[in-house]
Amino acid sequence: MVDSSLASVSDSAYTFSIVIYTLAVAAFAFEYAFGRTGRIARTSTAHRAALEGGISLATEVTTGVSRAERLGRAGLAATVLGAVLQIVSLALRAAATGRVPWGNMFEFACAVVLVVVLSWLWLVRSAPQLRHLGIFVLIPVVSILVYAGLELYAAAAPLVPALRSYWLVIHVISAVIASGMFLFSGLLAGLYLVRHRYDRSLVDDRPASRPVTALAPRLPTAAVLDSLSYRVVAFAFPIWTFAVMAGAIWAESAWGRFWGWDPKETWALIAWLVYAGYLHARATAGWKGTKAASVNLVGAFAMTFNFLIINLVVSGLHSYAGLT
């Protein structure tokens, strides 16, 4: 039985989380445009070379609290509030339906976005000087949440019998965590590519395109972004491996075989292979750097394709979208 009043409060919390995240985007945009953080990147080639050697996260220490600084802090606080609202929204869905809150595409997307935001907050906690990058995290976050609300929304409902298994908890939560972290790593890899292009343009002494010159100088060094995106994948890859394994164990008891090349399974494997390739590429001469980062983005594409296209266009056994 579904408690519809709880479900509607959950929907409101979801809407508010979008509003709050949007405010955070505005605050971070102001900070990014007018703040002083990240200006270190504009320093000399020699300084840049020194930075590229190590992966120090240090940036210029700002003195005093400027307006941009205050807005940046407010943006961070709003991000935390948005995450809390999202948690409340998912928890109320769980309470309304009496099951875990990742039983359809809408809930899955919300949970993945929450993982992205939490990964980001966790990163900022250990490296507060990266706070101004919040805008690059929250714009995709808001976009996904709005898309999910418009296109994927499914009213709170109980699960079909095939999903009633404790494997739903284990398999899907690991898939959610891995997806969110892969997505987060993909964002960092994208920023790495922007920063790298900017650095190349400085070295070659030829101007980069307008958006690159506008955004890149305030980004952390390429080495930092590369290392961060690698570490996120290195953390998420075993989780994804576990998610696929747990899915196989579940499939063995639900569908009669542990692997059957269902399109969802196939794309889970494709993404796994791509991220395995990424981990290797980062250690292979000729593949390091931009090529590896591109592989990372291909992985994020495979994860997105597996979620959207395979669920909505290609039919298979994983037809839990909850859409009609």
Add this chain to the structure above:
Amino acid sequence: MALDQRLSTAPDPVETDRVQMGPRALARRWWRALTSMRTALVLLFLLALAAVPGSLLPQRSLSQGKVSAYYAAHPQLAPILDRLGAFAVFSSPWFAAIYLLLFVSLIGCIVPRTRMHLRVLRQPPPPAPSRLTRLPQSDTVESTLRPAAAADGIERALRRGRWRVARSTTGEVVELAAEKGYLREVGNLAFHAALVVLLAGVAIGKLVGYEGSILVEEGGGFCNSLQQYDTYRNGPLVQGGDLTPLCADLTRFSVDYEANLTPSKFLAQIRYTRQPGGPVTSYPLEVNSPLRVDGIRLYLTGHGFSPRFTIRYPDGSQFTDLSAPFLPQDATTLASTGALKLPDRPNADPGAPQLAIEGFFAPTAADLGDRRLVSVDPRPMNPAVAIVVYQGSIGLDSGAPQNVFQLDPQQIQRGALKRVDAANLLVGQSLTLPDGTTISFDGYKQWAALQVSHDPAQWSVLGAAVTALLGLMCSLGVRRRRVWVRLRPALQRTGDPGAGSVARPRTVIDVGGLARADSGRFGGEFEALVAGLPKTRRILEDTTRSGATFPAERT
């Protein structure tokens, strides 16, 4: 496969002027190229790419019907794709070629690396570089003990911290070389080796495993033999007589529904025996909860209705309790279609016309008024059938396999089967054909689709997968790192004025550290390690400031 520290495996540069190359040299060159990391990477991406058509095009192993539909929609393209194996990608030679090459490359990589790592495990950590201060991490502390005594304490502390330590003494100078994190490479090798075992397990499972599926009506049953199954797939090494004996009857099938008519529970109550005449056991078979007995698994994979009919021929002979499984066409209302074929008839000439019924079954029927039947509820509250009756030749003698859920449309087209009548029947109603035959609709039975699977290798696949995961976690989570400690006697100064207040340092200790993988947090670990070295202290002001306490090379 290596994530770090891999020696260059690029093939030797080819000298263009050296035309002659022996077959062995050529083979070695190819082998080195195949086992190189770049080739492995390309194969990895090729494998991912090759799997894409298998997910987007219909696959025979998943749905023959969708492949047929694709043929109908793309009559030109489909045969070409078929010849390329695009409808059976995952069993096609080119897909196999990619993953077999990948695994050969992988084996060619892990065997020498395993040998190398075994050698490393037997060797002591490498000796300290001459200048520890040049290392990414370095520090200098001092101790009031003599070098050998200070080294004893430090060595004990390092060993307690599970470092492997090698000690060497040259004169009064003591050097400790310590290394830890060997588990990284062990995990890396275990991960890759486990993947090979996993693939072998999958292959063995395909060779000696089988699966069969069958529709069983309430009150009906089956035994585990390939002949009984509606469809089956058996590995090349499976003989019909090898099948584990098991017979099962479906006593009752039921579905529970939520208020919005989505199903909440499917339950097939079965009774089974492991040998004919043996003890009978009951088992509630549900989705997600297969019956596992003697290495075979019995699954509930689907359900539906079989309408029941009684047919009375004009000569007085009759069939009672005839039923045929109908296939659900709509999951929400369970509106189903199917066919009943009666090739034989009691006490009739072989040439007498055969009877065949094509029908539509609605568990809860609503008549829209125009004599069209629709189903409005998946629960059987007002079952009804719409039947179309044919007489003539069903065409079963031709030997060609027929779809049990429908009549052969060719027989109807060529007039061998003639439509004689049609009616909508509620339970208890009957239809009388022009020749006097009556067909009564008696109700329904439920049927369950059951699947039997046997894969003796799947436990080894699971074991390999778990090993691979643990190996992966070690390989990505453990860092291999080295620490060197060099203890030198401090130069003694004569007439030291501060000697009374602070014990004079007797040993200067240089510490250097190096992490060999992506090392986010080695700096912190190194600092903690240096701070925790026993019986040492930060160098005091006067000793650091005055170059006199240090040997000249230090400055």
